[in-house]
Amino acid sequence: MRKWWSAAGTVAWVAVGTAAGGLGAWQLASADGGGAAHSRPLDEGAVRRALAGEGTADATPSSPTPPSPTPPSPTPSSPTPSGPTPSSPRPSGPTPSDPRPSGPGPSRSMAPERSTVRFTGGTATVECRPGGTVYLVSWSPADGYHFDEDVVRGPGRAARLEAEPSDDADDGDGAEDADDLTYDITCPDGRPRAHRAPDD
Structure with a gap:
């Protein structure tokens, strides 16, 4: 009777340990996204491919900065005529002078x-x-x-x-x-x- 209780206790402790180990593994897998459960060592070719991929990613140009907007050009003013400004017409003949008597004016001697x-x-x-x-x-x-x-x-x-x-x-x-x-x-x-x- 005592042996039976001893065997039952051992089984119980094994079950408890197994459950605890499974719980710890589940928590670890949840913490690193399951990567730990599927992680495995990389060979030399995989390492080179990984490094080449990082270099390509670093060499990828970033998105170009948009150019600053060009200020609008000033509104063109009205064109100025290049030729001479036309002046008011003037008579071609001699300018008439004030009429004055042709005879001699009165002098004090008279x-x-x-x-x-x-x-x-x-x-x-x-x-x-x-x-x-x-x-x-x-x-x-x-x-x-x-x-x-x-x-x-x-x-x-x-x-x-x-x-x-x-x-x-x-x-x-x-x-x-x-x-x-x-x-x-x-x-x-x-x-x-x-x-x-x-x-x-």
């Missing part, structure tokens, strides 16, 4: 010349004009005289003025008793002359 003539009753400034005419510009009485308001200035053949003694003139020469002096002024030769007019 203006009437003024001269001063002196006489007993005073002085007078006159213009001798073309054609022998005379124009009385101004007059000034001498001391003790005054001019009458009836002055003929012209222009004409003669200018006339009358010098009268002043009422309060008393210079000791008897001017207050003198007669009125009437003068005609003419320009017979382009120069003024004063002469006594005849009494009426």
Whole structure:
């Protein structure tokens, strides 16, 4: 009876060891993908083929890097004409100038010349004009005289003025008793002359 229990215990321990060994082998196979169960030593030819395969894999070119995009070319501007720029048409003939009189312009030499003539009753400034005419510009009485308001200035053949003694003139020469002096002024030769007019 005791031998039977001993044999049964041995069998049990063997079964337990076998199960444990199988479990360990299964775990090892699961860990390395089953490669350990099927691994076997490589011969020299297999080693060379494996090395050649690795070299080919290393020599395989990687995928080419795509080239960077080329920037777009600038938009062409409107073409500039190469020829000369056309200018506005101009008349081929001479440019007309402002019309001007062909004759000589008036000069100061043609203006009437003024001269001063002196006489007993005073002085007078006159213009001798073309054609022998005379124009009385101004007059000034001498001391003790005054001019009458009836002055003929012209222009004409003669200018006339009358010098009268002043009422309060008393210079000791008897001017207050003198007669009125009437003068005609003419320009017979382009120069003024004063002469006594005849009494009426």
